[in-house]
Amino acid sequence: MKLPQAFLEKMQDLLGGEFAAFLQSYELPRAAGLRANSLKVTAAKLRALLPFAVEPVPWCPDGFYYDDAAVRPAKHPYFYAGLYYIQEPSAMLPAQMLAPQPGERVLDLCAAPGGKSVQLAGQLARQGLLVANDIHPQRAKALLKNLERCGAVNAVVCNETPDRLARVFAGFFDKILVDAPCSGEGMFRKDPDMVRTWSEQAVAKYAAWQADILRHVPAMLRPGGTVVYSTCTFSPEENEKQLGRFLAGHPDFALEGSERLWPHKVRGEGHFVAKLVHRQTSGDEPVPASPRRPPLAPAVRQALADFARQVWGQADAWEAWLPEGGTVVERAGHVLWESAALPGLKGLRILRSGWLLGTLEKGRFRPSQALALGLPEPAVAEARQRCDFTARDEAGRYAAVRYLRGETVQADERDWPAGWHLVAVDGFALGWAKGAGGWLKNEYPPGWRWEDGEEG
Numbered sequence: 408m409k410l411p412q413a414f415l416e417k418m419q420d421l422l423g424g425e426f427a428a429f430l431q432s433y434e435l436p437r438a439a440g441l442r443a444n445s446l447k448v449t450a451a452k453l454r455a456l457l458p459f460a461v462e463p464v465p466w467c468p469d470g471f472y473y474d475d476a477a478v479r480p481a482k483h484p485y486f487y488a489g490l491y492y493i494q495e496p497s498a499m500l501p502a503q504m505l506a507p508q509p510g511e512r513v514l515d516l517c518a519a520p521g522g523k524s525v526q527l528a529g530q531l532a533r534q535g536l537l538v539a540n541d542i543h544p545q546r547a548k549a550l551l552k553n554l555e556r557c558g559a560v561n562a563v564v565c566n567e568t569p570d571r572l573a574r575v576f577a578g579f580f581d582k583i584l585v586d587a588p589c590s591g592e593g594m595f596r597k598d599p600d601m602v603r604t605w606s607e608q609a610v611a612k613y614a615a616w617q618a619d620i621l622r623h624v625p626a627m628l629r630p631g632g633t634v635v636y637s638t639c640t641f642s643p644e645e646n647e648k649q650l651g652r653f654l655a656g657h658p659d660f661a662l663e664g665s666e667r668l669w670p671h672k673v674r675g676e677g678h679f680v681a682k683l684v685h686r687q688t689s690g691d692e693p694v695p696a697s698p699r700r701p702p703l704a705p706a707v708r709q710a711l712a713d714f715a716r717q718v719w720g721q722a723d724a725w726e727a728w729l730p731e732g733g734t735v736v737e738r739a740g741h742v743l744w745e746s747a748a749l750p751g752l753k754g755l756r757i758l759r760s761g762w763l764l765g766t767l768e769k770g771r772f773r774p775s776q777a778l779a780l781g782l783p784e785p786a787v788a789e790a791r792q793r794c795d796f797t798a799r800d801e802a803g804r805y806a807a808v809r810y811l812r813g814e815t816v817q818a819d820e821r822d823w824p825a826g827w828h829l830v831a832v833d834g835f836a837l838g839w840a841k842g843a844g845g846w847l848k849n850e851y852p853p854g855w856r857w858e859d860g861e862e863g
């Protein structure tokens with residue numbers, strides 16, 4: 408790989424005697440990883456389920472290496488069921504260092520496409536609140552889909568600038584992750600395009616962007632809160648020097664620790680991660696008040712009850728799936744569960760304010776893809792109207808892939824009752840199908856489908 412001369416000179420200065428080993432790491436294949444989604448499966452269970460070999464990532468208990476020359480984990484029904492997220496192993500460290508606890512309020516400020524957001528949602532275990540934001544509109548859409556696929560029910564997805572977020576979320580978050588845009592020097596092996604766009608001016612430009620993003624972080628943190636700052640680059644201007652300037656301007660913060668992951672020392676790409684804690688100097692400040700949410704209209708409750716009776720045989724089954732600490736609201740035909748902790752979001756660009764359960768069509772409830780993928784395990788197991796696939800044998804796996812492609816549902820030949828059926832693979836929800844005339848109609852949404860032309 409041809410690397411820019413100015414980059415090599417900088418790295419030689421930075422690494423001294425280790426420079427030769429660092430250069431040699433560019434001759435080695437990059438490390439590929441995936442992480443068990445703890446909202447759906449434990450790492451041990453995933454390892455037992457996967458039809459290919461994986462090895463543990465030392466710094467992340469849910470993380471695994473796989474051989475990307477031999478397997479394509481994104482082409483498996485379990486990926487579509489959200490059992491794992493494909494993530495570069497070093498990128499698993501920032502959320503580990505932030506270590507949110509269930510019930511906390513967490514902001515992922517630069518979140519798309521969402522690897523770390525999904526990890527944070529797993530750590531929160533359906534309790535508390537995750538606000539996942541990205542400034543780029545298309546990337547924010549990808550973030551939403553990844554969070555939905557992984558069943559992150561307590562996540563709010565925004566497409567905002569940090570300063571506009573800070574106006575709404577003053578003193579709100581227990582923990583904030585700033586996975587900053589950067590010059591990507593640590594990704595040269597994974598993404599050779601980053602080499603082409605690298606220049607010393609680019610490093611300076613990113614350093615200025617990062618400072619501008621960091622500037623708004625203290626205002627959103629509660630007194631005594633924690634911030635993790637991470638990049639996938641080596642340049643001190645974007646890492647230690649960046650934080651040095653931040654700390655000089657914010658004496659109420661302290662650096663609790665930092666780590667550099669070097670590709671010649673670990674099985675992973677280059678990363679920098681630092682943890683900053685706010686030294687509580689004043690009492691807790693009041694967090695923004697949540698707006699009162701009107702009670703759900705009786706007609707909406709009835710529509711939910713009719714749907715729940717159809718799928719689970721019980722009208723109140725829907726209340727059991729909901730996470731604690733929130734309410735169901737209806738907005739312009741969209742039925743959502745929202746966290747009670749959420750302040751008023753007026754004026755912000757919000758892609759999703761909570762868990763989209765479904766929509767109302769002519770007074771009837773139509774379940775969303777996010778509902779299927781966010782259902783807790785018992786709700787999947789207890790669904791009476793359910794169509795099961797298995798990925799444990801080739802024929803079953805092929806039938807599941809056909810469903811994911813949006814083709815005719817290849818279910819066993821029984822007389823399928825009318826109404827909604829939850830579709831699952833080996834006990835994990837994939838989506839919905841609808842019974843009509845004894846058959847099942849495929850309701851897997853077009854934007855989620857297994858792409859044509861790809862093997863099953």
Ligand SMILES: C[S@@+](CC[C@H](N)C(=O)[O-])C[C@H]1O[C@@H](n2cnc3c(N)ncnc32)[C@H](O)[C@@H]1O
Binds near residue numbers: 586
């Ligand atoms: C390194 S990537 C984030 C990767 C992500 N955390 C993950 O794990 O998938 C940086 C992201 O920051 C976003 N970004 C850039 N400037 C931003 C800003 N001022 N505010 C919020 N997001 C920003 C970019 O669109 C990009 O998606």
